Amino acid sequence: MRLWWLTLGGLALVLALIPACSPRKITPAPARKPVVYTTNYPLAYFAERIAGDAADVRFPAPPGVDPAYWEPETSVIEAYQQADLVLLNGAGYEKWVERATLAASRLVNTSAAFEADYIPLKDAVTHSHGPEGQHTHAGFAFTTWLDPHLAQRQAEAIREALMRLMPERAADFEENLRALAADLAGLDRELKRITAGGRPLLASHPVYQYLERRYGLDLVSFHWEPDQMPAPGEWRRLERLLKRRPARLMLWEAEPLEEVRNRLAGYGVVVVVFDACANRPAQGDFLTVMRENLARLERALAD
Amino acid sequence: MIRICDLDFAYPNGPFRLRLPELQLPRGTHAAFIGPSGSGKTTLLFLLGGVLTPRAGHIWAGELEITALEEASRRDFRLRRIGMVFQEFELIEYLTVRDNILLPYRLCRRLRLNGAVVRRAEALAEKVALGDKLDRFVDCLSFGERQRVGLCRALVIEPELVLADEPTAGLDPASKALVVEALLGYARSSGATLVMVTHDGDLLPHFDQVIDLGSFQEAKP
């Protein structure tokens, strides 16, 4: 008899279990300070200024690396994946992001608002596959932040992104942005004043396109590296150029080799270091680096 | 002791009629019913066992009047106190020899099936040479073996009255000897009353009392 009751009980149990199902539980994340990652130092600087203590701003590129050509390691990409917000410079600056896996919804292209004003690169090598292949555009100049006006628009985009993340801190962000904008406007005024002469300039590298456009500079760029002696052909090119355009200043991203500086001096060309400040400076911050750039440029122009 | 008084029985639709003014079988008697076919031997046996009920008259088993019992009590009495051996064995085909022997215990709530009963059943089977066939189904047994199963079933409840309806009919001499020995042996050892219907004159010397139903009826025309 017991056997039968057991069987019936088992049957009832089986039937009772059939509709049972376990709903997925969602546990809310504990509250913590939002983490903001950036892909270059100027963005980190702007974000730090605007966010204040409201967010944890991180830019993990090692010192001495040009963030534009940086390939972060896996662990760094994983850190970017964990971020609440990833600020991009845009204009094709961070190539590694194209090849990395990140949450699209947390990426903010800070220059998206002026995409139409990107400056296309003129003399880069492109390629396509087969005669009918789709042509790849050469890309854009990407040191947008060297134009303080564009830098300010990027800062505004950062403020928007932070506001979406922390709407309750909107007033703080607004105030911080105003202070930053005032500093950037100061740089802009200074640059306008210093470059008013309209004298022809040289650049060791094509990085100053946005500066050139905003201040109407007469600028010709080479592809010279600060730690290398340019090839003889490059020097001949300089000679031919100087005959047509008596430029007396050459902008360098970093201090060139002593012999390069001396040889340039032989042509009457003075080296002026104008640091784009893409990576975190050893001393000071974005603003002090820019002010030093301006001071050096002003001194050189005054000579 | 069995006592019959003014018994009158007839089947609902048939000419057969059995009338028996008086019969007494003292306790422990070994009685044989003989007589020609149709003289009412089996009918009387079934009346004694309470399988059939008479139109009139009384049957007592000891102090208990069977004919006065309710149907249920009568069945209960039969199951617990009477061992019946049927001419046609009345075995259940889907049960093994052991289960057939123990069947009364499965049918009667008041009989408790326990280890002692099972051992008794096995001992009985051993006695009638069925010890090695306890787990067989009855349809693979011989005629004589089947009758012995029926016999064991009748005796397993340790009845005080054994009613056997031609238990040796059609049996080979060896089986016959086993059956008779078992029945008489049981009756002797337990003091039970044994009533056997038989056609076999050879067996009559074993009985205390031989009742010829043919002559009995003839004697009362």
Add this chain to the structure above:
Amino acid sequence: MRDLLHLAWRYLAYHRAKTVVLVLSIALILYVPIGLRVLVRQARAELASRAASTPLILGAKGSPLELVLKVLYAGRQDPPLMRYGEAERVAKSGLAQAIPLYIRYRAQGDPIIGTTLDYFAFRGLRIAEGRQMTRLGDCVAGAEVARRRGLRPQDAVVSSAENLFDVGGAYPLKMRLTGILAPTGTPDDRVIFADLKTTWVIEGLAHGHQDLSRPEAAAGVLARKGANVIGNASVVEYNEVTDDNIASFHFHGDPAAYPITAVIALPRDEKAATLLMGRYEGAAAAHQILRPIEVIEDLLRTVLAVEKFVVAALALVGATTLATATLVFLLSLRLRRREMETLVKLGASRGRIAALVASEIAGVVGAAAVLAALFTWATAAAGANLLRRFLIE
């Protein structure tokens, strides 16, 4: 009672062929409608919960059901494709978060879903072993795929060539499995996830190869037009992304024009959802935006209608079978009259005999019920698979 059950059991065991046939036929009669019911309920629960957890699906105009099943279950039917630019448009509208999905390629039969990390956050997918994918050519496997194929982190997963003769099309890409997802009990367990951009690499829209402007690649140059170098077919294309060649991977053309299957839109609120849906209304629209739950409910209504019909038919068959079973019982009782008489002669009451027969019936029906329950249990366990076979693939 125990005695009666013993006798009943003996009877059923002795007539085992008859018993088995009876048990089986009654079990089937019980099982088929219950099993169907369980299956339909499971289908409803599974389909509805997956659909309900997916607010909006945007795709190219076509069969709504195909699109929804593709997005929710990576079904085999391929709905028409749309452009990635539309996903960006949705995201830029600020009305909804847009999760693009490109579900076209497979790796040895398992679907590859190209998407962004947002999908993982949206579905609550968690890496159980290894780590998250970080770059082109990385992939993570759903729990079931990994278990079935015995995959471990750092194993290679090769995408299947879509068409052997399509030389210009999808090449097999050897992907690096970086992690295995924790099981979720959803279709996400049965797919392989890669970055959307990786699926474009599979498609051939993005690729890596020798730098054509360097001297060692001269053999691969077909022509130079100004600053543009045209490569010929001998250019070495990488079929695997490695740390050494990753920098050479690049996209041709505008990613906004690249294909995707659909966009899961997570609207900010109900109003944003309505606004977003409004944008894609009208017969002229090239896109359709769907609330998956509505599409699935449509499907379920059809399923339920079919179920009703089937259950009605089954009721008829069931009644017939039960009548037959009853007949078998009654006939067997007639055949057993002698047995009954024997029991009566021995002293069994009618009630006792009736109880014996009832025990036999209960035994048969009980065994049938247990069997039906087992079948039902098996159906419930295998239900998800069955559903996938019938509804999705």
